Amino acid sequence: MKKRNKLYKTVTAYLVILFFVELLCNLIGYLKPGENSFLSHFYFNSQFLLLSIFFRELFIDITLKKIVIVSYVTITLLITAGYVLNPKIFWQFNLFEIVSTSALLVIYGFIHLFNTLNNKKEYFYFSIGLILYLICSSLIFMSGNYQLVFIEDPYIDIWIFNTFFYILFQFLIFKEWLFINKVANNGR
Numbered sequence: 320m321k322k323r324n325k326l327y328k329t330v331t332a333y334l335v336i337l338f339f340v341e342l343l344c345n346l347i348g349y350l351k352p353g354e355n356s357f358l359s360h361f362y363f364n365s366q367f368l369l370l371s372i373f374f375r376e377l378f379i380d381i382t383l384k385k386i387v388i389v390s391y392v393t394i395t396l397l398i399t400a401g402y403v404l405n406p407k408i409f410w411q412f413n414l415f416e417i418v419s420t421s422a423l424l425v426i427y428g429f430i431h432l433f434n435t436l437n438n439k440k441e442y443f444y445f446s447i448g449l450i451l452y453l454i455c456s457s458l459i460f461m462s463g464n465y466q467l468v469f470i471e472d473p474y475i476d477i478w479i480f481n482t483f484f485y486i487l488f489q490f491l492i493f494k495e496w497l498f499i500n501k502v503a504n505n506g507r
Contacts, residue, residue, distance in 0.1 A: 325376055327499070330445065333369040334492070337362065356411050359460060363413075364398070367391070367420035370449070374427040377442060383430065394419045414461055421457040425450050444498065448491030455484040 340362045347355040368391070375387040398416050402409055428450040435443055459481045 322376060326373060326442065329369055329373045329376065330492075333366065333373070336365045336369065340365070357409055359412055360409065360416065363416050363420045363460075364395070367394070367424065370424050370427070374424075374431065377431055378427075378434070387427065390423050394423065412460055417457055417460045421453045425453050428453075440498075442495060444491045444495040448488040448495075451491075452484045452488035456481050 340358055344355045344358045344362075347358065371387050371391040375384050378384050378387065397419070398413070401413065401415060428446040431442065431446045432450075435441065
């Protein structure tokens with residue numbers, strides 16, 4: 320029960336922090352279009368931290384837990400070194416940051432899905448949603464230093480797809496929440 324509470328709190332913290340980063344991103348983007356790229360660093364690094372904690376807690380195998388810790392520390396040090404060596408990248412999308420943090424989280428998600436093949440499906444929908452969202456979102460963010468517009472009239476740019484996959488991810492989180500509550504209520 321203690322593990323389940325920690326997982327639930329970590330996902331909740333993740334969702335709250337992402338909500339505020341998204342809110343700031345939209346607010347700054349509305350007031351000063353194109354000046355909100357720096358928020359992506361807070362987004363990717365807080366996501367990486369919280370979901371690394373989540374997967375470390377979710378994994379049962381001690382070796383996997385250690386891999387999550389070592390990977391987190393290594394990638395965080397490399398990202399920090401990049402900013403120290405080239406502070407200008409703070410004002411644009413950092414492709415290394417996007418790919419490294421997202422790829423590890425996708426790998427953790429796949430490991431978790433593999434681990435649940437013959438077990439109960441704890442955080443199954445969350446993991447599927449996360450994998451779909453991170454793969455699509457990473458591809459979109461990697462093109463973020465360029466202005467990609469698909470249609471001029473009406474104006475449709477590539478970020479609409481990020482919004483679509485984010486909504487899909489939120490739907491799968493909601494489905495997970497319903498599943499967790501159903502299991503909790505049946506266990507009483």
